[in-house]
Amino acid sequence: MSRPVPKPGILDIAPYVPGKSGAGVHGRVFKLSANEAALGPSPKAVEAFSRTASGLEIYPDGSARLLREAIGRAFDIDPANVVCGVGSGELLHTIANIYLGPGDEAIHTTHGFLLYPIATMSNGATNVIAPEKNFTADADAILAAVTPRTKIVWLANPNNPTGTYMTAAEVRRLRKNLPPQVLLVLDAAYADFCSNADYEAGIELVKETDNTVMARTFSKIHGLAAVRLGFIFGPSHLIDVVNRVRDPFNSNGPAMQAAIASLADTAHYKAAQAHNEKWRTWLTDEVSKLGLIVTPSAANFILIHFPTTPGKTAADADAFLTQRGLILRAVAAYKLPQALRLSVGTEEANRLVVEALREFMRAA
Ligand SMILES: *Cc1c(COP(=O)(O)O)cnc(C)c1O
Secondary structure (H helix, E strand, C coil): CCCCCCCCCHHHCCCCCCCCCCCCCCCCCEECCCCCCCCCCCHHHHHHHHHCCCCCCCCCCCCCHHHHHHHHHHHCCCHHHEEEECHHHHHHHHHHHHHCCCCCEEEEECCCCCHHHHHHHHCCCEEEEECCECCECCHHHHHHCCCCCEEEEEEECCCCCCCCCCCHHHHHHHHHHCCCCCEEEEECCCHHHCCCCCCCCCHHHHHHCCCEEEEEECCCCCCCHHHCCEEEECCHHHHHHHHHHCCCCCCCHHHHHHHHHHHHCHHHHHHHHHHHHHHHHHHHHHHHHCCCEEECCCCCEEEEECCCCCCCCHHHHHHHHHHCCEECEEEHHHCEEEEEEEECCCHHHHHHHHHHHHHHHHCC
16 A cells, blocks of 8 residues: 655654643642743733734734844844744754755754754754763763764753753853854753853854854743744844745744733743742752752753662652652653653642652652
8 A cells, every 4th residue: 555655764753742741639730841930921921912812813923023023122132133933842843954954963962852853853864962971961072973964963051851051161162163064053941040150041152153043932931831932043044044944924923922021021030030049949959858869950940860779760759749740751751761850830839749759758
């Protein structure tokens, strides 16, 4: 029998598995598996979104001009060098579609975000994995993985699911030593949560070079994951090509209104940062006190490492917590079979997780 056949490489892709929404046996469920905003979106964003319910028959502005201008003001960047899209995920795929084909290579690190191998393989290109040091991307290992076929380096900074980051100096050293024809993609989905002085999201590097692009999202600190909106900031030649190949209406009207209102609500943004800082530190300390190893995080989640002792493994903990309606993220697909990723939640959720983990560690 004959039927349509996907291009080579496509069927090698392991489907992306989103964080579980889960069902607790006791009714209430705390979803701490997808790094969603603990405080939710800005009320002003919700209001702006609601107002768009009239006018749904009208196509949105395909150039996303008002949103790009708001982004330009918020980040001090030229709106002409911004493209918005259906989450940053869509834009990363578009970049892969433009630059990768069979025979090309794209580098990501051992525990790098899973969208990267998917985007690479969708285009028949080859994944090259650069080892990490201490769960952190390593500039020298990435440079050592470069070949004449390398077209893209994917770098989430801070990275998901490890929460670690490469310092601004190291990212700059990486860029400086990469061949000029290699595109460095800085995925800064969690940049808003990292206040460390030695960190940069990549804005300056994009301005200074011709081969670096930064991706951002409204899904995390802005709490707008449901409306699917992200953007890239890049050099003009890249922006020009992305604008040729993207769907002409890849940012929907209600999402853009919500995002514009969210960018204007700096009080909510700062509250979300402060909440995260406070509870990320608290969770790291409390979980460490239980005898578990936590990788220091610069994002809105922490990575908890469990022992291999039967009864105390990550899989055991996952089952124990899930039964109590506490949904964490198993990260075996990220080559971390003995760890769980915990998103920073509300105060109540955070306290419940630590309480449940204490019980889990005590249980025989
Ligand atoms: C959540 C996340 C994104 C953003 O995805 P959207 O498509 O914008 O929702 C991008 N990169 C990383 C590493 C992420 O964890």
